Structure formats: C-alpha cells, structure tokens
Amino acid sequence: MNDLSILFISIEGNTRSFLKRLVSYAEQQHIINKADPAVTLKEITDQTLPAKETQPFFIFVPTYLDGGNGFDSGFTEMMTNSLGEYVEQNDNTKLCMGIVGSGNKNFNEQYCLTAREYSAKFNVPFLADYELRGTDRDVERIYGVLKQRASEFESEK
Ligand SMILES: Cc1cc2nc3c(=O)[nH]c(=O)nc-3n(C[C@H](O)[C@H](O)[C@H](O)COP(=O)(O)O)c2cc1C
Secondary structure, eight states: OOOEEEEEOOSSSHHHHHHHHHHHHHHHHHHHOTTSOOEEEEEOOTTOOOOOOOSOEEEEEEOOEESOOSSSSOOEEOSOHHHHHHHHGGGGGGGEEEEEEEEOGGGGGGTTHHHHHHHHHHTOOEEEEEETTOOHHHHHHHHHHHHHHHHHHHHHO
8 A cells, every 4th residue: 555645734733743643653553564554744834835736645634713603603714724725726635535633622513623624625535533632542543544545545546
C-alpha cells in the first residue's frame, strides 16, 4: 500500500500533535509489518498557495465556529477556511478519500461540525473523530480506519 497522505490545518497545535504521533505509530507498524503504510503530512496555512494534488489524501480538520448552536441557529466557520478552500480548488476533492474531524465535546451539537460540513459539501466520507489531542487509542483506531479506507478507495478506481 502507498503511504497515507494527510492534509491538515492546526491553529493551536492539537491536530499537529495528534498527527505527529500518528506518523510515529505508522513508522513502528511499518517496521513490524512492511505492508503497513507510512503516513506523510502536509500542513495547510493561510500562506499556502493553491496547488493540484496528485495522490489520494485524507483531510484532518479541527472545528472553530463562531456563534450558533449547531442545529437550529447560524454558525460561521473561522480559522480553518484555508484548508477547505485548498481542497475545493484544482479539482482536489476528487482525490480526497475522507475526512477526520476533531473538536471539543463541550461544544455539544457543534462537536466536529466542520468535518461533517466538509463531508457533505465535498461528498466524501466522514471517517472518524477524536477530541483535542486524542489518546494513544485514538491514534491506533484512526490508523486502522485510514488503512481500511485507502484500500477501499484503491479498489473503487
Ligand atoms: C474559538 C474556538 C472555537 C471552537 N469551536 C468549536 C466547535 O464549534 N466545535 C468543536 O467541536 N470544537 C470547537 N473548538 C475546539 C477545537 O476544535 C479544539 O480545541 C481542537 O483540538 C483545536 O485543534 P488545533 O489545536 O489543531 O487548532 C473551538 C476552539 C476555540 C478556541
């Protein structure tokens, strides 16, 4: 299997921390079993220029919403917009295998709402969620989910 390629955005560092641990976990798994893929990261920021992705990828997006309660009043995405715009441009959505969301459960119905919004907007599966920096179990669980989805995506081609 090819490397699992991930595009992400991280404002306060939680997503970056989670993904660095995912990269380390994948490296260990690859040493044990060569069939287990490595993970490669690409961080999107407000400074990232639009580009066309050439390999299938996953998106990891935290949730930053301004206002609203997530189901019957308005809310506005803030801070993470550059990731959504990057993916939407240059036909990149066609190569997006799925989305993993993160957030804080204190936000109740708005928990991980940006990932769920992106899933509907880009018509790609919402694969998993975790809170804040995630736990070691989340890292293992989500590595398994990504591997499974990458092999399904490969066979859908
Ligand atoms: C201003 C602000 C708004 C937030 N809004 C939400 C929200 O609507 N839903 C949610 O699940 N988490 C929300 N969060 C929590 C973040 O998504 C969470 O802390 C996440 O781990 C941040 O990721 P990052 O450190 O990679 O930027 C919010 C955090 C801040 C600071």
